[in-house]
Amino acid sequence: KAGVTQTPRYLIKTRGQQVTLSCSPISGHRSVSWYQQTPGQGLQFLFEYFSETQRNKGNFPGRFSGRQFSNSRSEMNVSTLELGDSALYLCASSSGGQGKDEQFFGPGTRLTVL
Amino acid sequence: GEDVEQSLFLSVREGDSSVINCTYTDSSSTYLYWYKQEPGAGLQLLTYIFSNMDMKQDQRLTVLLNKKDKHLSLRIADTQTGDSAIYFCAGDFNKFYFGSGTKLNVKP
Numbered sequence: 001k002a003g004v005t006q007t008p009r010y011l012i013k014t015r016g017q018q019v020t021l022s023c024s025p026i027s028g029h030r031s032v033s034w035y036q037q038t039p040g041q042g043l044q045f046l047f048e049y050f051s052e053t054q055r056n057k058g059n060f061p062g063r064f065s066g067r068q069f070s071n072s073r074s075e076m077n078v079s080t081l082e083l084g085d086s087a088l089y090l091c092a093s094s095s096g097g098q099g100k101d102e103q104f105f106g107p108g109t110r111l112t113v114l
Numbered sequence: 115g116e117d118v119e120q121s122l123f124l125s126v127r128e129g130d131s132s133v134i135n136c137t138y139t140d141s142s143s144t145y146l147y148w149y150k151q152e153p154g155a156g157l158q159l160l161t162y163i164f165s166n167m168d169m170k171q172d173q174r175l176t177v178l179l180n181k182k183d184k185h186l187s188l189r190i191a192d193t194q195t196g197d198s199a200i201y202f203c204a205g206d207f208n209k210f211y212f213g214s215g216t217k218l219n220v221k222p
Binding site: 014033035042045090092097101102103104105106107108 | 202210
């Protein structure tokens, strides 16, 4: 079974630009979660999508948004980029059901904002 | 929100045992997890423990859970240089919360 894939792996943008990151979950998984990882703040939860609906949301400004498609692939968008948005963005997929719901992580997208 | 705390660094010699600790404030998580992150990579699930268990052993890994103290630990026996990584504890407290991660450095 193929793992979680994220594209692109690396991205360099300038302040004020916007960016879209993509995540393809493991086949059959319906939940996709996004995390931001920075040295200073550690791993922070952005949001979770399940069956095309946002199910949970972390404490990030409205510049961070996401969506999920009918095939469970998810995209995350950051508008008006700031220097502090430089981070590793990880997505994780899970079945989204009850009980043990192990999250499988992708390799991440490294975003650098100049 | 949920607080999940870990010490930031641990340094051990190759062959020794490593113990990484984690404390949390909410006891609602059904499962508690340990993830490993190697440089430049995503997170890899190492092991997990059901909240009704006290201990789980998986080859060189031993997870201990003290529900009363809300304390979780991961012991790595015979630590190798390949174990050098950042280790995160996590729980599904309504949504997934991760600790800040413990950077394990294994000296040859």
